[in-house]
Amino acid sequence: MSVLEAHGLTYRAGGRPLVENAGFRLGPGELTMLIGPNGSGKSTLLRLALGLLAPDAGEALIDGTSVRSLSPMARARKIAYLPQTRPLAWPMPVRDVIALGRFAYGAAPGRLSAEDAAAVARAVAACRLAGFEERAADTLSGGELARVHLARAFAAETPLLVADEPVAALDPRYQHEVAQLFAAAAHAGRGVLTVVHDLALAARYADRLIWMKDGRIVAQGSVEETMTAARLADVFGVAARIERSEGALALTVTGPA
Template sequence: MSLLTLETLSVTRGGRNVFHDISLQLNEGEVIGLIGPNGAGKTTLMRAALGLLPHGGRSSLAELSATDRARSVAWMPQSREIAWPVSVETVVTLGRLPHLGAGQRPGPADRAAIDRAIVGMELSHLRTRPATELSGGEQTRVLIARALAQGTPLLMADEPIAGLDPAHQIATMQTFVALAGQGRSVLVSLHDLGLAVRHCTRLLLLSEGRLVADGPPAEVMTPERIAEVFGISAWYRETEHGPVYQPLEVLR
């Protein structure tokens, strides 16, 4: 089943074409990495797909009502600041709001989703702490947990592992893989090409306003394409521990 369909999606900002004519479909059970150089339009693409920016073309999510959209997709933007000194559990509980009526309190199913998200992001020992007292990396994990608690078929996250230590970067990507195993899907923008190749089932490569590649990591990350788009060389091998991809040198 399609969770997101884009048809000739285009965005122009300040008289500049950020990207144009992007068409794709996201289905169940995928971990899709959105990659590309700085300024390629990754954040803009995700925001336009959500209907948060004016755009040309069609996005199936943008056509939904706000309530239906919040039940279809959880969104984690780059901005990570938690402004109010409420507990970690309270922040994660906010993820259940799309499923509650006005004035309705979380029920057993909601509590279970909240607990799973807190445990999954290794936040149990911080459950009652004010979120504003946490480190930047811990706050990021809290916001990922909020998105997980939302329990939507699709999760869209803009650089969710930025600022996390290596163990939590890997654990977060493994969480996304587990979601795909449950039939849900994740669209995640990444700058770490090694983690993208290792954990994503599919990569979308943006460059100079267009989608230059869409497919399995091994097909997208060819030496010629990476040299052209990123201006780097890289080492890639399928090993007994899974795929290993390591950028090596700047070529230009």
């Protein structure tokens, strides 16, 4: 069971701190959602935690080993990362794009082992892409392509999954389906960390929330513990009504704070 830990991560650009003294732990069995307004440092924090940026201070560890000491292949076998920007360099069949998720295991599109092919098939089914396998990826809608990239991350079947705004291009139905996929993956034993902007989605599906404002983590914990009207006003500048019934939390944003 892999664990990603961040301790005191700090990163500055142009003399301004984009992330300052940030720490968290991502372990198996929980869906953690990272929330905060635009420009609060969420994407930068993910890249620092994954070793894609060198911090000015602090460190990130996977299973006790510095992330930046791992080879890209070794890291990719532990963490599947779905970045916010997902360019495609050339037209490829959907199946081949998804199969790229198996690259860390030595697979290549068109040359999949039985194990790799089975992982790709599971990802296709989970992301509701049956019938799309032979479509050229550049013919898909934005929402369809978002699901293809999500399937690529799922096909890696890593113990940890990190995604930056994976539902941004999806309509409400698929936003909920993706959130349910992440929740199912977490509850099956994977650690899942994802950035979302939909606060109601976070309230509905997250096990844990990490709140960021101005480059700092200002709170982290369960939805029940951390999602309050006062914190929503402070972090997002919105007035909200929070209702709890039968163990569930419903959030309604009513306007600016």
